[in-house]
Amino acid sequence: MTRIDAKFAELKAAGKKAFVAYVMAGDPDYDTSLEIVKGLPGAGVDIIELGIPFTDPMADGPTIQAAGQRALEAGQTLQKTLDMAAEFRKGDDSTPIVMMGYYNPIYNRGVDRFLADAKAVGVDGLIVVDLPPEEDDELCIPARDAGLNFIRLATPTTDDKRLPKVLQNTSGFVYYVSITGITGAGEAQAADVAPEVARIKARTDLPVVVGFGINTPDKARAIAGIADGAVVGSAIVARIGQGEPVDEVLDFVRGLAEGAHSA
Template identity: 65%
Template sequence: MTDRITAAFARARAENRAAFVTYVMAGDPDRETARAILKGLPKAGADIIEFGMPFTDPMADGPSIQAAGLRALKAGQSLKKTLEDVAELRKTNDSVGVVLMGYYNPIYIYGVEKFLADAKAAGVDGLIVVDLPPEEDEELCLPALKAGVAFIRLATPTTDDKRLPAVLKNTSGFVYYVSITGITGAATPDFNVTANAVARIKRHTALPVVVGFGVKNAQHAAAVARGADGVVVGTALIDALKASLDAEGKATEKTVSAVTDLVSQLAAGVRSAPKSAAA
């Protein structure tokens, strides 16, 4: 069911390292540029790509990713186009894992059954839908699993041992551990605390546990990688993209490389950190 995702973690384990997961927003700052970035991520070192589905009210995201979503929507990005962008990537890369990340509203409007069929056909491997708790599994999680699309759940510092089994019950692909309380990009995590949290979650599940939120540079990535199965970077990539735009917020000749060059640096950081015995 989660072939590409499972394979990505297997490759990383074979190399005694964590997997590197990158987050970028579909359609940001425009569709052509976003497609070029998407295509460049695997070559730069991404094992799995989280592809953001733009939404007008992204409550879990910090200012950088909120702005990225609004740029994408202003440029005309839609959920249909996002699925087409994944299908376009699959013409040149059939091995990188692709996970769509976002909120339920656009999927609900699209139609769950049609969305899952189209996502599977496009080459989507998994979903992270941050505003659907386990109590709402019948809405999307269970249909996704039935359709052969992984449903990846978030665990946070406030997810205690009593809550964790409910969170993990129908989770597949991997578990995404949010290393800080709050919104994306808000702070830098305490890496020792994060490693302990990952170890606690792994006592409850055989799934890989990846860590995101607050990883900003290669040093952070290496520190997280020592105690986790994967490292997620998103806000830092969005910030690099934004810094490359012109005064009107349009892409420049530097935009694609601004993202892929940083991905290469971060990937090197992840690969420089051999896994600890605990991980």
């Protein structure tokens, strides 16, 4: 059982939904980013998605693209992102960390080396948005064999024919993308998302969490109410990009978490 499995079991036993927060590692700089990440569990975050900055983030909207650029300009690397996870683990051995990004930095490091290093620093799962199920031998299956969850995205265009392929080697949870397009575009509507979540849950026992288009506590509550949890990324990253103090960013996160937990 991974920390992700344990967290969902704990939440289910308590009758609560998950709140998942995404931040870009190294944004706006290493020290500030680490301070934010360390503060997330205290603000109510159940699972942390830690973005790996990349030069060509094709699935991300302007907000997260800008965050990745800030992080890269401040000197963030894949190694420093692993270092950040290791520093976080010194004070927290229970909150799951999912590293989210693109395959190129992992490929350049070497899959075996990356997986060994990620496991050693306490990473629990991976979301790699540009590796489809047809490429499972590249990273998904080796990650599973190394004891890491490989979390797949399902989208509004994932039809009943495609869905079994998407679910095939997925573990930890399924991330349902509520809207078609890039991050930060549009707003999630619970009425539209509910039947899609039900369709996925009919095919898997894994928790289904919903992300994209969630930017207020009320929206987090509405989406968590029809799924197993809600993910917020762009709305948090935007505040970091605006230079908000760490405590104000964490206060905003706390409100979102309370919304999801009250579902």
